[in-house]
Structure formats: C-alpha cells, structure tokens
Amino acid sequence: MGKVFTLAGKDLRVLFRDKGTMFWVLGFPLLIALFFGFIFSGGSGPSKMKIAIIDKDESAYSQAYAKELGDLSALESYQLPADSALDRVRRGKLSAVITIREGFGRTHGMFTDSAMIEVGVDPSKTMTAGYLQGLLTQTHFKLLQKQYADPDKWRADMDTLMADSGLWAGAPANVQTLGKSIITDLRELSYEYLPEAESIANDSTGAAAKQNDGFNLFPIKMTAVTNDETGPRSSFEITFPSSILWALIGIASSFAVSIVKERTAGTFLRLRLAPISRMHILAGKGLACFISCFTVSVLLMLFGAFVFKVRIGDPVLLAIAMACTAFCFVGIAMLVSTIGKTEESVGGAAWGILLVCAMTGGGMLPLMFMPGWLVAISNFSPVKWGILAIEGAVWRGFTYTDMLIPVGMLIGIGILTFSLGVSILSKRDA
Amino acid sequence: MITVENLKKTFGHICAVDNISFTIKKGEVFGLLGPNGAGKTTTINMIVGILKPDGGSVEIDGNPDPTKSSVRQKIGNAPQALALYGELTARENLEFFGKLYGLSGAKLKERVDWALEFGRLTERQKDKVATYSGGMKRRLNMAGAVIHDPPVILFDEPTVGVDPQSRNMIFDSIEDLKKQGRTIVYTTHYMEEAERLCDRIAIIDNGKILDNGSVRELTKRHGGPAIIEAEFESIPEDFSGLPGKVDDNWVRIETNRPMEDLARLTKNGHTFRQLKINQPNLEMVFLNLTGRSLRD
Numbered sequence: 001m002g003k004v005f006t007l008a009g010k011d012l013r014v015l016f017r018d019k020g021t022m023f024w025v026l027g028f029p030l031l032i033a034l035f036f037g038f039i040f041s042g043g044s045g046p047s048k049m050k051i052a053i054i055d056k057d058e059s060a061y062s063q064a065y066a067k068e069l070g071d072l073s074a075l076e077s078y079q080l081p082a083d084s085a086l087d088r089v090r091r092g093k094l095s096a097v098i099t100i101r102e103g104f105g106r107t108h109g110m111f112t113d114s115a116m117i118e119v120g121v122d123p124s125k126t127m128t129a130g131y132l133q134g135l136l137t138q139t140h141f142k143l144l145q146k147q148y149a150d151p152d153k154w155r156a157d158m159d160t161l162m163a164d165s166g167l168w169a170g171a172p173a174n175v176q177t178l179g180k181s182i183i184t185d186l187r188e189l190s191y192e193y194l195p196e197a198e199s200i201a202n203d204s205t206g207a208a209a210k211q212n213d214g215f216n217l218f219p220i221k222m223t224a225v226t227n228d229e230t231g232p233r234s235s236f237e238i239t240f241p242s243s244i245l246w247a248l249i250g251i252a253s254s255f256a257v258s259i260v261k262e263r264t265a266g267t268f269l270r271l272r273l274a275p276i277s278r279m280h281i282l283a284g285k286g287l288a289c290f291i292s293c294f295t296v297s298v299l300l301m302l303f304g305a306f307v308f309k310v311r312i313g314d315p316v317l318l319a320i321a322m323a324c325t326a327f328c329f330v331g332i333a334m335l336v337s338t339i340g341k342t343e344e345s346v347g348g349a350a351w352g353i354l355l356v357c358a359m360t361g362g363g364m365l366p367l368m369f370m371p372g373w374l375v376a377i378s379n380f381s382p383v384k385w386g387i388l389a390i391e392g393a394v395w396r397g398f399t400y401t402d403m404l405i406p407v408g409m410l411i412g413i414g415i416l417t418f419s420l421g422v423s424i425l426s427k428r429d430a
Numbered sequence: 431m432i433t434v435e436n437l438k439k440t441f442g443h444i445c446a447v448d449n450i451s452f453t454i455k456k457g458e459v460f461g462l463l464g465p466n467g468a469g470k471t472t473t474i475n476m477i478v479g480i481l482k483p484d485g486g487s488v489e490i491d492g493n494p495d496p497t498k499s500s501v502r503q504k505i506g507n508a509p510q511a512l513a514l515y516g517e518l519t520a521r522e523n524l525e526f527f528g529k530l531y532g533l534s535g536a537k538l539k540e541r542v543d544w545a546l547e548f549g550r551l552t553e554r555q556k557d558k559v560a561t562y563s564g565g566m567k568r569r570l571n572m573a574g575a576v577i578h579d580p581p582v583i584l585f586d587e588p589t590v591g592v593d594p595q596s597r598n599m600i601f602d603s604i605e606d607l608k609k610q611g612r613t614i615v616y617t618t619h620y621m622e623e624a625e626r627l628c629d630r631i632a633i634i635d636n637g638k639i640l641d642n643g644s645v646r647e648l649t650k651r652h653g654g655p656a657i658i659e660a661e662f663e664s665i666p667e668d669f670s671g672l673p674g675k676v677d678d679n680w681v682r683i684e685t686n687r688p689m690e691d692l693a694r695l696t697k698n699g700h701t702f703r704q705l706k707i708n709q710p711n712l713e714m715v716f717l718n719l720t721g722r723s724l725r726d
Contacts, residue, residue, distance in 0.1 A: 006529040010515065017517040017558075266511025270574065273478055273507045274530040275499035 003276050007284025008291065015254060015292060024250035026296055030303065033236065033243035037308065040235030048076040049128070052085035052097045057116075059105025061147075066100060069139045074131075089120055095128050096121040098136070107167060108147075108157075109140060151190040158187035232395045237311065238366060240304035241390040245363050245383045247296045248325060252333040253350035255289040259337035259425075260346045282422055286330045293326030297390075313393045317403060321389035324410040328382050331414035334421030338428070357381045385409040431456040431582060431613045432477065437486035439472050439637075446472040448637040449486070454615065454630075456581075459608050461628030462617040463712065469637040470617040471510055474586050477615070478507050490582060503531060506580035508572045510587045516560035520551050520570050523559060524577050531578035541577055548606070549573035550599050565596025572603065583607060584615040589623060601626060621712035631712070633719055640719045645712065652718045653710025656688040660695065661704040679703075 015021060053066045070077035077098075080088070085097040097120040109116040117136055121129045147153070161167060162183050168176045232238050262268035271281050301318070304310035312318055332354070339349040358364055360374065361383025367375055378384040389406035392398030432454040439447040447469045454460040462470045475481040477488050479496030487494060493501045514523055524542045533541055546552045549569035554562070559570060572588055585604065589597050604627055607614060618624055624631050625645050632642035641648060662679040675682050685691045688707050695702075717723055 003530060006526065010518070010526045013522070014515055014517045266509050266513040267515060269480065269509050269511070270507070270513035270527070271530070272480055273502060273505065274527070275502040275532070276530060 003280050004283045004287055007271075007276075007281060008288040011255075011258065011285060011288030012291060014258070015251075015288070018254075021250075021254045025247055025254065025292070026299065028250060029243040029247035029296075029300060032246050033239040033300065033304065036242070037234075037236040037239040040238070049074060049095045049131070050076045050078070050093070051132070052078045052080040052088065052094055054080065054082050054085060054097065054099045057100050057102050057104040061105035061108060061143075062100045064147075065104070065109075065139060065143055068143050069098065069136070072135060072139065074135060086120060089122070095125070096132055098132075106164070107161075108144065154190045155187055158183050158190075232391075233311065234308065236304055236308035237395045238391070240300060240308070240310050241387050241394060242363050242366075244297045244300050244322070244325070244390060245358065245361070245386050247300060248293050248329040248386065249351075249354040249358060249363075249383075251289060251292045251296065252329045252336065253347065253354060255285065255292075255330075255333040256337040256339075256350045257343050257347045259285060259334075260340065260343050263341075264343060278426060282334070282425065286334065286418070289330045289333050290326050293329050294322060297322040297326060301390075311394050313395065313397075317398065317400065318390065318393035320403065320407060321386075321393045324407045324414075325382075325386035325389060328386065328410040328414035328417075331416065331418030331421065332382060334425070335417040336421075338421055338424040354383075357383045360384070362387050382410065382413045385413070431458075431491055432460075432615070433487075433489040434473075434477065435487050437473065437476055437488065438484045439469075439476060439481060440484055445637050447476065447483075450632075450634070450637070450639045451486075452632050452639060452642055454613060456613055457608075457611045458629045459604070459614040459616060459627055461624040461631040462615065462634050463619070463621060463624045463628075463631050463716070464617075464634035465619050468619075468634045470634055471586055472637075473634070474507070474584050474615065474617060478502075478505055478584060503578065504580050504582055506575035506578065506583040508575035508583075508585045508588055510590065512567045512571050513574070514559050514567060514570055517558060519556050519558055520546060520549075520562075520573075521555040523570065524573060527574045528577045533578060541579065545573040545577045548576060548603055550603075563593075563596075565592040565599075568592050568596060569599060569603070572600065576607070580612075582613045582615075584617075586617050587619070588616075589618070589620065621716070625712055633712075633716060635716075635720050641715075648712065648715045649710040652715040653712075654714055654718055655684040655686050656710060657708040658683040658685065658688055658692060659704075659706045659708070660702045663701040663703050 015025070053069060055062050055066050066077075066079075069075065078085075078094070080097075082097075082099070085094065088094040089097050099118040099120065101116050101118060104116040107116060119129065119132055119136070121132065123129075147157075162180060168179065171179070262271070268281075272278070301310070301312070301322070305312050336350045336353060337346055339353075340346040358381075360378050361367075361381030362370070362378060363383045367378055367384065370378070385406045388396075389403065389410060392403055392406060396402075434453070435451045436449050437447055437451070438445075438449055450469075450473065452460070462473060464470055472481060476483045477490070477496065479488075479502070488496055490496055490501055491504060495501065496505070515526070518526070521542060524545050525538060528538045528541055528545075543552075546555050549566075549572060551566060551570055551573065554566065559567065562570065568588060568591070572585065575583055575585070588600055588604075592600065601623070604614065604616070608627070616624070616627060628645070630642060630644050631648060633640045633648065641652065643651070658681075660681050660683075662681070665679045681695075683691050688709070692705075692707070713723065
C-alpha cells in the first residue's frame with residue numbers, strides 16, 4: 001500500500017505543479033460558478049418587468065395612479081409616446097404598455113361601461129398579462145385607500161359620482177341601478193370604517209389615528225413561511241454543484257492524458273521495471289485522481305459556503321455524494337485514457353466526451369429547463385447523477401434513502417468504466 | 431550473471447530478435463553494438479521482462495523470471511527514452527524512484543545524494559527537470575537506474591543526443607560503476623564507446639548476433655589486416671622487394687604485421703612524405719560481417 005501512496009503522491013505533485021492544468025481543475029470551475037451564479041441572481045437583485053405608461057387622461061388622479069404603479073418594486077416603468085411604446089413591446093424590449101384613457105380621473109376607473117385602463121401585451125404571454133392585471137388592480141385599490149382616508153372627501157366624491165349624469169350615459173338600466181346602489185353603500189361605509197376628525201383628536205391610544213390610514217376593501221394577510229429544505233436559496237446553490245462537476249471533468253481529462261503521457265514519455269516503462277505490479281501503478285493513478293477530485297470538490301464547496309452562503313446541508317451526506325462522484329470520475333478517467341495512444345488524441349476525446357456528458361447531464365443548463373426527451377437521455381450522464389447527489393445533500397433535502405439512487409448510479413458507472421479501462425490497458429501491455 | 435538462450439521476438443511479420451544467445455559474467459561490461467533497428471532495445475526489454483519473448487529464455491543470477499520482484503530489485507535500467515518527470519526536481523525524481531524500490535529514511539537520503547553525485551547534478555538538484563539540458567536529463571536518467579544500488583545495470587543508448595562534455599561525464603560514471611564490480615549491459619551504435627567501455631561486445635544486426643567477444647578477438651577474427659599507406663619523398667627506382675602495391679610514389683600494404691613491414695621499408699632507405707597506418711577496428715569488423723558501414 002505504501003508504494004501506491006508513493007505513486008499517488010507523485011501524481012498529485014505533478015498535477016498541482018502544472019499551472020495550466022490547475023486552471024482547468026480549479027480556476028475554470030470557480031469562474032463558471034461565479035459567472036452563472038451572478039447572471040442567474042441578476043447581480044443587484046431580482047429582475048423587474050419593464051413597462052411603458054401612457055397617460056392620456058393627465059388628471060391628478062391618473063398621474064397619482066401612474067406614479068403609484070411606477071413605484072411598484074416589481075415594475076420598471078417608462079413614460080413614452082404611444083407609437084414608440086408599442087414598437088418596443090413588439091420588439092420585445094418592453095413586456096407591456098399600459099394606457100390610461102381619458103376620463104380615468106373623473107370616474108376613478110370604476111363603474112364605466114368601457115375600460116379606463118388598457119394593457120398592450122403579447123397574447124402568448126398569458127402569465128405576464130395575468131401578473132400585470134393583478135398589479136394594476138392592486139394599485140387601484142391602494143390609490144383608493146389613500147384617496148379616501150378622509151371621510152368627508154370620500155362622501156363628497158361619492159355624491160359627485162352619483163350626480164354625474166354623463167357617467168351613466170348609455171349604460172343599461174340594471175347597471176345604472178346596481179352602480180348607484182353600490183355608490184350609496186360605499187358612501188355609508190365611510191361612517192362605519194373611517195373615523196371622524198374629532199374622534200382622532202379625542203383618542204389618546206392612537207387606535208383611531210391608525211384606522212385613519214384608510215380602509216382595506218380586500219384585506220390579505222401576508223405570513224412569512226421560510227422554506228428550509230426544498231429549492232435553492234440562491235443561484236449559487238445551483239452553480240457550485242455544477243462547478244464541482246466541471247472541476248471533475250478537468251481532473252478526469254488531466255489524468256487520462258497523464259496515463260498516456262507516462263507511456264509516451266517512457267516513465268511508464270521505468271515504473272514497470274520497478275518491483276511493483278501493474279495494479280500498483282493503476283491503483284496509484286486512481287488514488288491520485290480520487291484525492292484530486294475529492295479535494296477540489298471540498299475546496300469549491302467551502303468557497304461557496306463561506307463566500308456565497310451555499311448550504312452544506314448534512315456534511316456526512318455531502319461527503320458521501322462527493323466521494324461517490326469522485327470515484328465515478330476516476331473510472332471515467334481510466335476508460336478515457338484508453339481511447340487514443342497520444343496525449344493529443346486522448347486530451348481531445350476526453351473533453352469531447354465529457355462535454356457531451358456535461359451538456360446532457362445539466363452541467364451547462366439545469367435539467368429543469370430541458371425538454372423531456374433530453375431529461376430522459378440525461379440518465380446516462382454521470383454529470384446528472386453527480387449534480388443530483390451533491391444538490392441532494394445541499395438543498396434538495398435528500399435523506400440517506402433518497403441518496404441511494406444517485407450514489408448507486410455513480411458507483412455503478414465508476415466500477416464499470418474503471419474495470420473496462422483497466423482491462424483495455426492490461427491487454428495493451430500484454 | 432546473465433544468460434540469454436535462443437531468444438526470439440517478432441512483431442507481426444518483422445523478426446526483431448532472431449534466436450540470439452550470449453552469456454554475461456559478473457562484473458563484466460557487455461556491449462550490444464549495432465545500427466538503429468538492429469534489435470538492441472528489444473533484447474534489453476526481454477532481458478528485464480517488459481517484453482515477453484516468443485521463444486528462448488533469460489536467466490538473471492540463476493533466476494528464470496525477470497518479472498519477479500526479487501529479480502527486479504537487482505536490475506537497474508536506464509531506458510533510451512528519458513523516463514523522467516519534468517515537473518519534479520532531480521531530487522524528487524530520485525526520491526520517487528528510490529521509494530518504489532523500498533528505500534526510505536536515511537538510506538533513501540544517502541542513496542539520493544550518491545545518485546546526484548553520480549550524475550554530477552548535486553548543484554542543480556532543486557531545479558525542475560524540465561529546465562535541464564539534454565545531457566543533464568540523460569545523466570539523471572542514468573542516476574535513476576542506479577538509485578537502488580543494483581548489481582545488474584542496463585544502459586540503452588545512454589549518449590544519444592548529448593554534448594561531448596556530458597558524454598565524457600557519462601563514460602566516467604560508467605567506468606566508476608565498472609570499478610565497483612557491477613555487471614553492465616551497454617547498447618550503442620557508436621563503436622568508439624563500445625571499444626572504450628566494453629569488456630566484450632556482441633555485434634547485432636537484423637535481430638541476429640553475428641559474433642561476440644572482446645575487441646581484440648573480434649578485430650582479429652573479422653577486422654582484416656592492418657593497412658599501411660605511405661607516400662615516398664621520391665619514386666623508388668627499384669620496386670622489387672617492396673611489399674604491397676605501388677602506384678606512382680604511393681604504396682599500400684595490407685598486413686597482419688604492420689610494424690615489421692614498416693621497418694622493412696625504412697631499412698631500405700626510403701623516406702616518406704606521408705605515412706598512415708589503419709589498424710583493424712569495430713567499424714571494419716561490422717563492415718566485414720555485414721557488407722555495410724555501422725552508420726549506414
């Protein structure tokens with residue numbers, strides 16, 4: 001066993017002294033984790049929906065509405081001419097154009113036969129349309145709430161509305177009756193929900209003043225429920241497991257090339273002349289590859305944990321996942337080394353094969369964004385099982401039983417590829 | 431110490447080694463002299479057990495299996511290719527090779543220091559091998575073969591691509607080993623090296639050993655006569671009694687007794703403008719055995 005450690009020690013020393021290799025093994029995966037991590041996180045926070053607001057009414061109320069809408073954290077609004085705004089929506093530069101029509105301020109957008117707010121949006125973007133509709137309604141009520149904090153103004157406006165003959169022009173009789181009934185009811189509600197100025201002055205507890213913030217027609221209580229186990233907390237919890245797999249791809253390629261290099265440089269001949277068996281030599285290579293894979297995985301994970309708060313989850317489970325992934329890539333390195341007889345051919349083939357594994361296994365694009373048929377193909381990629389195992393420990397909340405499948409697949413692929421590689425290498429030397 | 435009998439190896443339809451046999455005594459420096467592609471390296475690889483022979487046998491110190499650990503421990507091999515790790519220093523390379531042969535601790539340090547001195551590399555021991563010259567790499571390659579103090583050492587073309595200074599260092603190192611009583615197998619296609627270093631030489635060509643023996647024995651058997659070529663100061667009036675062929679004022683004499691014939695010429699009062707004596711050498715031996723020059 002001592003000679004296996006001697007062989008492994010030599011390989012590790014050679015690997016870590018080669019700056020070019022170290023870049024692909026540690027630098028490149030780290031860059032990938034950081035680059036995609038920042039891209040997916042949007043850098044300075046979540047991305048906003050870009051909209052244009054066209055105010056054709058230009059009343060105090062419509063301007064207040066446009067301002068309220070623009071202040072929403074979910075939206076990034078622009079004041080643009082109608083043509084320009086529509087053109088930008090067509091070209092995909094904006095998600096939607098909101099047009100506030102004339103008369104909005106007079107009616108407060110309510111009880112009219114035609115819509116006072118018009119939303120121009122691509123019909124295929126149903127989610128965007130629905131989301132916007134919710135935001136517009138929310139803004140409406142929010143503005144009303146602010147507007148009618150004063151009960152006297154509330155009643156005066158209701159009276160104006162009731163007296164506005166133009167408001168009901170053309171509307172069917174039943175709509176007119178219903179509208180007038182609602183306005184009357186809303187006027188009466190002010191007595192019930194909005195405190196009078198005198199009661200605020202006489203109330204030493206401040207409860208009346210608090211009530212004077214306005215009424216909430218459709219109160220919704222938001223309760224914070226932190227989801228501890230499912231789903232990544234940040235994009236880095238996705239990119240760091242992926243970057244580990246990129247590192248392992250780099251290490252497997254380097255070791256595959258190093259096995260061939262031993263032959264072409266003649267050092268393999270000297271090793272075979274020493275009083276050690278072929279299995280010693282291969283075990284030494286395998287051990288060095290495993291130690292490299294595991295060490296680099298730990299380093300990347302620790303970097304992610306300390307700098308980007310990537311969760312470690314269950315450390316034992318994570319160690320098992322990383323060890324099994326490392327073992328799998330030792331086997332792959334061994335098999336890939338048999339593909340060619342020169343460093344160039346093995347190096348090229350290694351990156352070619354492993355890139356396909358990374359593409360199909362979710363190393364480039366997360367599996368959740370892939371079509372069904374590609375997800376089915378990904379079952380053959382060791383990258384998929386490696387990412388799944390590590391993510392399982394980090395944020396998927398895997399139990400030891402859940403971990404059995406990815407870990408079993410990794411060990412299976414590892415044993416198969418290692419056996420095949422050793423068998424081919426042995427036949428070649430015979 | 432080493433007995434090779436009817437050793438044979440073919441690669442496809444090419445017969446690389448064809449029924450060769452020889453014996454090397456303990457403490458002897460045995461040379462395999464032949465052109466590139468003659469079968470020298472294949473023979474070496476079969477002796478050390480890297481290549482399995484198609485026929486014949488090899489015995490090292492009475493043991494018929496060179497792949498056994500105990501036998502490998504007795505063999506040191508400096509392959510023709512520079513079997514070194516460029517990213518490691520000379521000391522690290524030697525430490526690694528030493529550990530593979532079971533050396534450790536103070537013994538390892540002692541042997542590494544000795545091997546560095548053997549390769550005249552002590553001053554550059556902490557530099558990466560990738561920064562070494564071709565000659566330094568060759569010397570380190572040889573040092574790696576002797577790190578474990580083996581009684582049998584095989585040097586496969588150790589002077590290929592080295593400068594004259596390194597070549598002389600290599601010769602000195604091998605002569606040191608010879609004085610220590612090591613058994614050495616030395617392959618080369620340079621007859622001067624074989625003549626200087628080897629006690630006995632096997633002439634190998636196309637996978638066959640054409641003959642083997644000491645330089646004296648080989649030249650005696652195959653070197654042919656010595657050749658005296660002389661240019662007279664003046665053309666002799668009487669050619670009778672002159673040995674060899676006379677052409678104008680030149681005489682060419684093929685003889686097994688060059689000094690006696692030279693004495694006869696001077697005794698007759700002839701004086702020479704130029705005089706050249708070519709003693710038979712390994713080049714002549716190879717030429718006479720194969721019909722072509724060693725460097726063809």
